[in-house]
Amino acid sequence: MTSASKGLVIRNTGNSYLVRDVDGNEFISKAKGNLRLKGIRSTSPVVVGDIVFLDVYPDGTAFIKEIEDRKNYIVRKASNLSKHAHILAANIDLALLCITVRFPETTTVFIDRFLMTAEAYSVPVYLIFNKIDLYDDEDDRDYLDALINLYSTIGFTCLKTSMSTGEGVEELIKATTHKVVLLAGHSGVGKSTIINTLRGKQVQKVGDISSYHSKGMHTTTYSEMIDLQNGGMVIDTPGIKGFGTIDMKVDEVSHYFPEIFKFSKKCKYNNCLHLTEPECAVVKAVEDHYISESRYHSYLNIMEDIGGSKYRV
Template sequence: MEGILLRRYGGFYYVESGGQVWTCRLRGRFRREADLLPGDRVEMVPLGPGEGVIEALKPRRTLLERPAVANVEQAIIVFSLSTPPPDLELLDRLLFLSGVKDIQAIIVWNKVDVAREEYRDLPGIYRQIGYSNLIASARTGQGVEKLREVLAGRLSTFAGPSGVGKSSLLNALQPELNLRTGEVSAKGGRGRHTTRHAELIRLPGGGWVADTPGFSRLDLPSLDRLEVAGYFREMEPLIGRCRFNSCLHRGEPGCAVAAAVEAGEIARHRYEHYLNFLAEVIARERSY
């Protein structure tokens, strides 16, 4: 039987197959070699009522290292329009990584019911760049049905910092989940971690979502320095229009990207994050 791994805990693997969840172990030599992740497609053999053994891992279509989930089709990137304040460099890092992994990214701006005035323009900025945006409030229910439609029939991961309301949105989608939620620290304005490990949650309307631990930083993958601009959607059309083919868009004469920044066609914070990511990629190249 083929199934999908929902979670692993204490040496057991919980696999959904044939309309039920099976408690499984790994078979023999496969046990020493396998490193299974939520989202993995596996081949299993039933051993008894609700129990089975995993015998093989199917090829993965995508792989995320952090959060560690396999076969993700789309990333639901959740940020708050209130507290904690949106960390735009982390947002751009998540969008960048989604592009590198060829995973569709959808930004959910939560807590719109208590949105701060200085953040209200953010959805429009990212919509103009070309990213899908959804405005939501886990507390009032705004945007929850639209989010349900986005998730239906697909394997999605929820990503974003702690305290933005990822678990609260999942509870709004499926109240019987009763996932733990955490308040934002009054002292630091940062969320407390409430999800301890990644696991897939089956939604009534079809599809799965991975509820994952929050995080504050992600390392970039190994890339060629000339590839970095291609993962910034507003910069990609300008590649090849600079004076020099090897332009890295960091002060070279005749740079089309720099000109677009000065003209207000590219958000300055996005350009600054591009330069930061480029510096990281170059530093990694030099460390090899």
């Protein structure tokens, strides 16, 4: 005889899920074979952050039979060739994109792709500019300040942090209190150190920076939700190389670039894609420096993806 239970998915290791019920009991669970998500071509039907309904057997085995409707989720492409989505996490109160300008460098294209994806799936984002204590070079500091000025002017919340000196830690604790938070970014940007700081103890292995392209060594190989001291929970994800466009039409992309969408209302043609059309207010705004060239480059990069079914980082 089975018993029914409701719980939160706190770890995903492939075909196995760790689910915590309302009483704090944890079950290693499998998804039933007929479990599918409506309208989503996903590599996995269940992800960290999902609220699920279980059938629990007397021997302790458990099967996920249903997923509660998600308030949001965030995705990336599963592979270079796949048209399926890989859902990173669901039911997110806040996403923190961890960024470094060196060791390794986070490109503006990567930042903009993440922001577009989060906007498309209704996930609020803070940009965390981490490891600021390492930037001894004046050019690095100037570039950091320019990035923060760019994104804060658009309307994104930006935090400068250093887990070594403690700068920005209090703001980070406040932002994550009693929230389900997704922590994303390239390998090597300091995600594990941020989690250890918020947790108050070492729970995540900290990776080294490999000499090859100054890339970080992966220390997280699966998605996991970790309890924080402030009542929040953070979802750590494996280092992400890039974001593709998932089932997005070319005329929708500009909606997820706030400053481009603002100027698009002044274009001569309602169906203007802001590429080569005459009297395009967006192109004019780029020329007049009201829209940054880097943001417009990211927009063109994404538009090229959709037109050619490509996948870029």
